Amino acid sequence: MAWAARAWARSTFSRESFISSLKSLLWVAPLTVLIWVYAEREQVVTLKGVAVSLEMRSNEAGRVVRVLSPTGGTLSVELEGPQAELEQAKDYLESTKFPVQVDQNLSPGEEHSIPIFPQLNRLPRIKAKGVTITGGVPADVTVVIDPIKEWELEVRARPDDKKTLSGPPVFSPPKVRLTGPQSVVERAMAQAASQGQSLVAYANLDPFKQQLAAPGKHVFSSVAVVPSIRMDDPNITFSPATVSADLDVTDKAEKTVTLSYVRVLAAYPPDVQKADQLKPVYESTIPNVTVSGSDQQIELLQDQKFIPAAIFEVRYDDVENPAPAPLMFQLPPGVHVSEQDAQRKITYTFKPRGSEPQ
Numbered sequence: 001m002a003w004a005a006r007a008w009a010r011s012t013f014s015r016e017s018f019i020s021s022l023k024s025l026l027w028v029a030p031l032t033v034l035i036w037v038y039a040e041r042e043q044v045v046t047l048k049g050v051a052v053s054l055e056m057r058s059n060e061a062g063r064v065v066r067v068l069s070p071t072g073g074t075l076s077v078e079l080e081g082p083q084a085e086l087e088q089a090k091d092y093l094e095s096t097k098f099p100v101q102v103d104q105n106l107s108p109g110e111e112h113s114i115p116i117f118p119q120l121n122r123l124p125r126i127k128a129k130g131v132t133i134t135g136g137v138p139a140d141v142t143v144v145i146d147p148i149k150e151w152e153l154e155v156r157a158r159p160d161d162k163k164t165l166s167g168p169p170v171f172s173p174p175k176v177r178l179t180g181p182q183s184v185v186e187r188a189m190a191q192a193a194s195q196g197q198s199l200v201a202y203a204n205l206d207p208f209k210q211q212l213a214a215p216g217k218h219v220f221s222s223v224a225v226v227p228s229i230r231m232d233d234p235n236i237t238f239s240p241a242t243v244s245a246d247l248d249v250t251d252k253a254e255k256t257v258t259l260s261y262v263r264v265l266a267a268y269p270p271d272v273q274k275a276d277q278l279k280p281v282y283e284s285t286i287p288n289v290t291v292s293g294s295d296q297q298i299e300l301l302q303d304q305k306f307i308p309a310a311i312f313e314v315r316y317d318d319v320e321n322p323a324p325a326p327l328m329f330q331l332p333p334g335v336h337v338s339e340q341d342a343q344r345k346i347t348y349t350f351k352p353r354g355s356e357p358q
Helices: 002-012 015-041 083-094 117-121 124-128 182-194 206-212 295-302
Strands: 044-057 063-069 074-082 097-101 111-115 132-137 140-157 170-172 175-181 201-203 216-227 237-239 242-249 255-267 278-281 285-293 309-313 328-330 349-352
Touching (some): 044 063, 083 124, 097 117, 117 132, 140 182, 175 182, 175 201
Parallel strands (some): 255 309
Antiparallel strands (some): 044 074, 063 140, 074 132, 111 140, 140 175, 170 242, 201 216, 216 242, 255 285, 278 349, 309 328
């Protein structure tokens, strides 16, 4: 047995056998490592929280597609695929804004849910990498079709610009056409109404401040117009985009006085049956109203040659709980109230007409 063991050892661990084994190891070991690396790279794994930005498009003119959900048009998706390809797919999805075509037959003014993952999985660069979008938040994109409409707005000077003028500015044309998404413009109109105003087009006189510093007549031929309520939407346009302005800058500093009181008047909506049945009850005057204007116009108020008034609109939407109404001041041309007084409101209630004591 000892002899047999020595013979086996001599044949097994001979110089030729050792060299042969070493040669085999030199190509088998790298191949094994490559197989391990390949298997690791091709292993199917999941990657969550990949941000995808969408850009909704419609082939039909006269409307825009607005994304309601997800906020900002960005959703978070989950990817599944070979580990080696996932990072490249993630970088591609997070660095590109993907256009999504919206069916032109979808009705305007309504919300619609659009499955988004099938469209993303059809992207050539995603399919080529063997990556699949398996889920995300939200699963569908909710959009609303917003029709493009037109409105006619009056052109006015900003309140701060009017303070430097001795008379009403003259714009040509006096009105411009506003074109934009219906919901955006109607929201701006509602905001203006809540402030006791109407949506108008302001003449942007900022580029002409240096010329307007000098008193006297000024005529500008290309004054851009902007909405009185800011609307951050690329689809908002004006036609014409500029107007001419004829301005008269006062050469006197404004005079400021405080009126001890101003009478309050109610304006009734036309053709409202309740107006014949219910009478608003409110304070007949408001005290301490600060006004500013030229000496000549202020003298009209102080000499009572012009009787100022604060007017509010009576609304019959909720006669049990009427909302405080903003006041609109009736003053001589070029005279304005202070910013604080411009925010004043009046509270009123209702009582049946004819209930006054005889």
